[in-house]
Amino acid sequence: MEWEIVIGLEVHVQLATKSKLFSGASTQFGAAPNTQACAIDLAMPGTLPVPNEEAFRFAAMFGLAMNAEIGRRSVFERKNYFYPDLPKGYQTTQLAEPIVGPGEIEIHLEDGSSKTVRLHHAHLEEDAGKSLHEDFHGMSGIDLNRAGTPLIEIVSEPDMRSAAEAVAYLKKIHSIVTYLGISDGDMSQGSMRCDANVSVRLKGEEKLGTRTELKNINSFRFVERAIKVEAERQIDILEDGGSIVQETRLYDADKNETRSMRSKEVANDYRYFPCPDLLPVVLTDDYVEKLRTELPELPDAKAARFRDEYKLSAYDADLLTQERASADYFETAAKKSGEAKLAANWMTGELAALLNREELSIEQSPVSAEQLAGLILRIKDNTISSKIAKQVFDAMAKGEGDADQVIEKRGLKQVSDTGAIEKMVDDVIAANAAQVENYRSADEAKRPKMMGFFVGQIMKASKGQGNPQLINKILKEKLDALL
Amino acid sequence: MAVDTQTVEKLAELARIAISTETIEEVSTRLGDVLQLVDQLQAVSTEGVAPMAHPLDEEQVLRADEVSEPNRREEFLQLAPQSEEGLYLVPKVID
């Protein structure tokens, strides 16, 4: 039997507004508990919400980037349930008339293929506070700083067929929101959170299987693992003749398994109804069209331009445009060095390895785009070889300064002095009489390959700093003279 | 329309209001009276009538994105039945 996995994602993205969705309290991350919870956020009696313009602008920008319909009229509703992190006893959200309607985006998979995923809708809503589980004499502490922070909840159609597709979709959403500058997209701080609806069915079957909802998965890696392990669980059950229970499950990263969240299974009835404290938000055509013209260049368009303008491979172009910061880094390095291909290679090679090793984002890179360009320029003008360049790069990463400073300080400048190189060539020839004899008696066709030995010795003698072209030229002249 | 005590229990659970077993009959009866009153609505045809959530057809005015609220934590926490280290305390939250 061949099984097909069906996945739909609900992604919550915190919007990078300065103030909250319905109050003028700050949304800054990391403040002391409850210092950014004002009377409105605390649901003090008599307080009223007034929505944040920027949240609507951000949400509409997102909709436009997703090729979606923008709700010209959107309505907030109340979703009623009791929880200590929800001060009003209801969440103000959108249901029947959301800000973003149906749309679609293209996702790019590692094998180079692409696929379209449909967006069901995206709506604006307020975030909840946090329950802290440290023990306060057997009680929980409630911090409401996050309560009221604007979120967009992005709901996809069940269009994804593998964990890899789900990750690609999530990365695409991440890349769009960061390109737009509407969210920092930081999953570790909870700026982006993901719920996955997972079901399986026999290949060829049209009807969807019973789904489970995986809650709050907080990294790309966990999304992939959680979906895989949940799909396997479902397949095992079905193959044993069992059936799937529709429920909410939690992914346990330590055990790499999902488990039922029975506490959330109490039948809930959210009793949605239009929030009477808020009026319909109307966005005019002019407003939406103006926003459309102001949208920044988005990842797909940028990748196409990189292929065209910088002659990058499709793979490199996709890789470098996934994050706006890396695309910006690339363009700076490419422009300042005039060597786009080299810049791309350095970024996907040495720089990526460095950032990965140090667990840094590109914004935190110890080597700036300008510095990388400076390094490439020195390779280009033969001041250093590619091999020495790696040494210079490592030194820059340690904060030893720009390429020129490192080269100068460490004396890494390539030796292009003919006299010095001739001396080294003579020394090596003199010290390796046997190899010279072999060279002389060898077939002409085999000689170029045999030169490698001598070059290696000379490079070693020059501590890698000898100009390879010059070495080759002088060596060949001197060896040929011995024939 | 009569409301059975089971329905009242379900509503009380949703609304998080403890109702004692002694009064639940009374509450059910009264609730039934009110629902009988509102059931008069069913007599009128409202086909094609758009529901009206607000008395006036006004549009929402949005607020500029500015931080305008200072930290008043201590004033607000004073109102709390139980708090510690700047946090509101509640019986253990189990996820």
Add this chain to the structure above:
Amino acid sequence: MHQLTIAEIIRGLRDKQFSSVEITRHLLDRIQQLDGNYNSFITVTEELALAQATAADERLARGEAPPLCGVPIAHKDIFCTSGVRTSCGSKMLDNFVPPYDATVVENFNRAGAVTLGKTNMDEFAMGSSNETSYYGPVKNPWDTDCVPGGSSGGSAAAVAAQLAPGTTATDTGGSIRQPAALTNTTGLKPTYGRVSRWGMIAFASSLDQAGPIARNAEDAAYMLSVMAGHDAKDSTSLNRPLQDYTLNLNDSIAGLKIGVPKEYFGEGLNADTAARVQDALQEFEKLGAELVEVSLPHTGLAVPAYYVIAPAEASANLSRFDGVRYGHRCEDPQDLRDLYMRSRGEGFGDEVQRRILVGTYALSAGYYDAYYNKAQQVRRLIKQDFVQAFDKVDVIMGPTSPSPAFALGAKSADPVAMYLEDIYTIATNLAGLPGMSLPCGLVNNMPVGLQIIGNYLDEARMLNVAHQYQQVTDWHQQYAGSASAA
């Protein structure tokens, strides 16, 4: 001094007949002596009042005082008052001292008015008799065995008993007009959105509206001029120019077209009440107005629609009272559920609980369409009735309440009978229209109210119409006890 109207106090303060401190002191003493009979105040703010009065006298002496400067008033205990307990008539908020003012309160403070205290009310404004208050019922000054109406019973009784010349109040289904009618005072519920709801503890957000209760239309005009205005903190607040409602009071009302809805004079209306209202209508004819019969065919559906919409909104509005951040919390909660269930079970009274349960029912899965959605559709039909009527007439008049004040306890066991008290007032809340009640006679020495319903934002005209009537009648000058004393 307690018999003075606001207009007379304004003149007296400027003519230096008395100071704000003097009249404030006098009223505070009077409240202390007499309010034991009426229970119209929950909190008396003596210190605050005297400090405000002192400041007002200084401002008056400098000659830069706005009209209401130094005038003592009282606020319904639904308006948040910074540093003063705001209970909303509930055990839930018995210990709640907000660190902020309602916009209405702020407006009066800025105008230099003096706050005598906070008036009693039905719990969370849910009631028509002021018997659901945690602080005990308010007694009608005209007959202390009778209710003063509700939910603004304390605000109405305080004016009727001459403990305050004017009070603030709120009206969700008749809570200003019905108690005004039952206590021989003049009360006005403005157009929805005319007065900010910020800091006013919500009952049903799409229906709640604040307004004044005073001795006459002129005083109500003075108060409304201070209360009304756009407030960016309330999304439903109307952004329309400020108005001085006292400017048009003396305009002639000759040619005024008064709509008289036949549905307001049908079954259920007390015959004597009907007669007093008819007398008033004839008085308007003498003033040159024309009576036009109109029909509001969906009148009978207003109460049913209201008892879906208001409880539905209330059920969510009152969820914030959960014993976590403020308000009543039960002893030793066993777990989170227990904390919620008992805090709310203990903190809310029967009527509030009942309405929360009704609202929860109306919004719950499977019932939303039949109840909530249906009620919102009927609401539109009700509004359309009025819109059509106002094509033909300038104002609509009828009774405020089906009968005069009833005895304490008479209807408290039967919620539905109580709900029908508001049968003539509820529709204007559903439609968002302004309405007012003014004294138009007595039945067995108990007051009867005439209701005036105006078109949207037509408060100035309503006040003008009411004032003209009060120039030729003296019902509003009858004071509680004055008839029996006479």
